[in-house]
Amino acid sequence: MSTILYPSPIVGPIHSRRLGISLGVNVNPSDGKICTFDCIYCEVGYNRNRHTTSPRPTRQHIAAALEEKLKEMKADGSALDVITFSGNGEPTGHPDFLGIVEDTIRLRNVYYPDAKVSVLTNSTLA
Template sequence: MSVFLFDEIVFGPVNSRRLGVSLGMNLMPVNRKICSFDCIYCECGLNGQLGDKNGQIPERQVVKEALGKKLTSMLNNNLKPDVITFAGNGEPTLHPDFKGVIDDTIELRNKYCPEARIAVLSNASRLHKPEVVEALLKVDDNIQKLDSGLKDTILKLDQPNYPFDLDTTIEQLCRFNGQVIIQTMFVEGETNNETIDNTTEADIAAWLKALDKIKPEKVMIYTIERDTPYNSLKKVPIDKLKQIAQRAEEQGHKVSVSG
């Protein structure tokens, strides 16, 4: 299918299924994807599939100037975002000055649109960095990925490009003491003649067990909406998502569903 890169540091605003009117923040190059995962469902394609390998990560001051300019333009047009969301062409916490960028964003948010929330969509791969955790604790919506409670499924679905350890990731998520939102992408299909399905009973049971340990403030479950690198991937029906959500709710978790 057709996939794409975000060609700006600040993009949108767009209507997000989960967050409302969202102003996007891309801390990776505008012409290249850089990510510590290589998720088979990523709308930006696989690592190295698109763009210029020489693309550069924008410096902190450049990001701040771009956001200030965009917020000024929006206010001049009587527009305000519900949320400023860090996502874009890869993992935002890979930015070498992620903490500083978050500090700048809080400053600009407070100046131009104090009612707006700040959200970070992350794959939880940098939680061993104290400065990353410190920055995530400052934002309103600290949204971390956990696509299964089984390591083998995550390896197939998310394809981490570092020595991934699920137990360590869950332990790191627990250290937020509930100040974290877990997002889970449910998907079915196959890639390279291998079945992909994180809605199996084994996956869901292990996932629920992990949620009970992490105790997140909220769980967001959703399925693919945009194009992915593989035509063979399928949306999970909304009824099935609601059944999964009900099981999590029965264990005391607050859950939102986006089909």
């Protein structure tokens, strides 16, 4: 099985069969995986094979990158159904996760007020 590591902090937008047009927010480093599980079916691969050497992106960096992408999408007339927290492991493990979600909701309300906010989680830390 091939593995995919996602860039940080913004991924996409992509078309999701389940969620529609989704803009991903990866709160984990782009060079490895940080997760409480080690699932055989994980597209990011096993934990032991994906050790990160980089720090997590900061709350400020995530908010700035998200705002830049939302501005760009709005200017292009792009649709957006959902902003999805996912990426290279468990997103709720980020120490500033609550603040990042608050920033995301604030920015969503400015640029795409009808978009939903979604979290793909294994719920071990939530």
